[in-house]
Amino acid sequence: MNQQAHICIVEDDEKIAKVLLDYLHADHYQTTHFIDGASAFQALRTQKFDLVLLDRMLPGMDGICLCQALRNFSAVPVIMLTAMIAEDDKLDGLEAGADDYVCKPFSPREVLARVKAQLRRMQLASHADALEVWPYVVNQEHRSITVQGQLLNLTPVEYRILAELFLHPGRVYTRQQLLDLALDDNRESSDRTIDVHIKNVRKKLDAVSSLAERLQSVYGVGYRFALAQD
Numbered sequence: 001m002n003q004q005a006h007i008c009i010v011e012d013d014e015k016i017a018k019v020l021l022d023y024l025h026a027d028h029y030q031t032t033h034f035i036d037g038a039s040a041f042q043a044l045r046t047q048k049f050d051l052v053l054l055d056r057m058l059p060g061m062d063g064i065c066l067c068q069a070l071r072n073f074s075a076v077p078v079i080m081l082t083a084m085i086a087e088d089d090k091l092d093g094l095e096a097g098a099d100d101y102v103c104k105p106f107s108p109r110e111v112l113a114r115v116k117a118q119l120r121r122m123q124l125a126s127h128a129d130a131l132e133v134w135p136y137v138v139n140q141e142h143r144s145i146t147v148q149g150q151l152l153n154l155t156p157v158e159y160r161i162l163a164e165l166f167l168h169p170g171r172v173y174t175r176q177q178l179l180d181l182a183l184d185d186n187r188e189s190s191d192r193t194i195d196v197h198i199k200n201v202r203k204k205l206d207a208v209s210s211l212a213e214r215l216q217s218v219y220g221v222g223y224r225f226a227l228a229q230d
Contacts, residue, residue, distance in 0.1 A: 005050035005119055006030040010040040010066065011081065012058055016104075020053060023108040024115070037061030041069060049076055051118055053111070056082040056093060064096045071097035077118040077156050081106070087192065094196045099157045100183070118156065135209060138163050150208045157182045158201050161194075165215065165225040174222040198223055 007024055011017040012035045024031050032049070034040035037058045044052070052070070056063035067078055080098040082089065093101050099118060102111055137146040143159050145152045145166065154162065160181055165173065173181075175191040182197065198215065205212040214226040 004028065004030060006032070006048065007115065008040065008044065008049040008052045008076075009033045010035075010037060010052065010058065010063070011055045012036060013055070016055075016081075019108050020111065023112050027112060029115075035059075037063065037066040041066055044070055044074065044076075051115060052076055052078045053115070054078055054080050054098070056080055056084060056089075064092060067093070067096040067098055071153065071155070073153070075153055075155050075159075079111070079114055079118065081111075091192055091196050094193060095200065097155055097200070099155050136166055136211065138166050147205065147209050147211060152204050152208070154201070154204065157197055158204075161197055162201050165223065169225050170227045172218050172221055172224045176222075178222065194223075 007029050009017060009020055009024075009031055011020065011033070014035075017033055017035075021031055021033060032043065032047075034043065038061045040052075040054075041061060054063045054067060058066070061069075063080055063082075067080065070076070070078065077100075078098045080093040080101040081104060082093060082101055083104040084090075090101050090103075100114055102114060135148045139145070140163070143156070143163075145154060145159065145162055152162075161178055164178075164181055165171075175194045178194045178197075179191075182194070198217075202212045202215055205215065215223065216226050217223055
């Protein structure tokens with residue numbers, strides 16, 4: 001794992017930010033801290049970060065708006081920090097493009113573990129050549145997917161789900177199988193978590209091709225990417 005990863009922390013609570021900074025520095029991560037969404041957004045447009053820790057409730061531009069804006073140009077992993085523990089609130093964060101969430105109050109060690117898990121997923125790329133099945137190309141080395149020549153702006157979680165479905169057309173995956181694929185920390189998540197990620201993937205596919213129609217739900221089971229002749 002690259003312990004020199006650069007973490008962007010967007011948190012207006014000074015005490016919480018200090019705890020996060022102390023734990024990340026102790027584990028040799030580089031950090032840059034912002035107390036509002038607008039400043040963080042400008043930095044994220046011009047600087048390279050390996051991961052973002054994003055508070056949901058921020059002055060001015062809140063975490064949901066920042067995450068949505070970020071996803072227009074970046075697939076950097078985002079872990080949302082939220083005091084809003086209702087399921088719908090968590091799903092709102094995922095629908096905005098977050099890859100993970102941690103509920104406040106949280107253990108700093110848990111946040112650090114989730115940071116490591118997200119960075120580890122980014123680095124576990126296969127060194128195989130790109131696998132091409134026109135009209136899409138799954139590049140496992142660069143963890144990217146191109147559809148009809150257009151690169152999809154996928155989050156890490158979206159990439160893992162869509163690559164698995166693309167590379168095994170016709171196979172039906174249960175929601176739990178897709179959850180296990182997307183989240184490797186064995187925490188409890190509802191089926192709706194996967195539904196939100198699939199919804200986001202479909203939107204991105206629909207913008208560039210007709211493949212979204214082949215990303216099908218299987219009633220009572222889960223999802224599959226249908227074969228062309230289905």
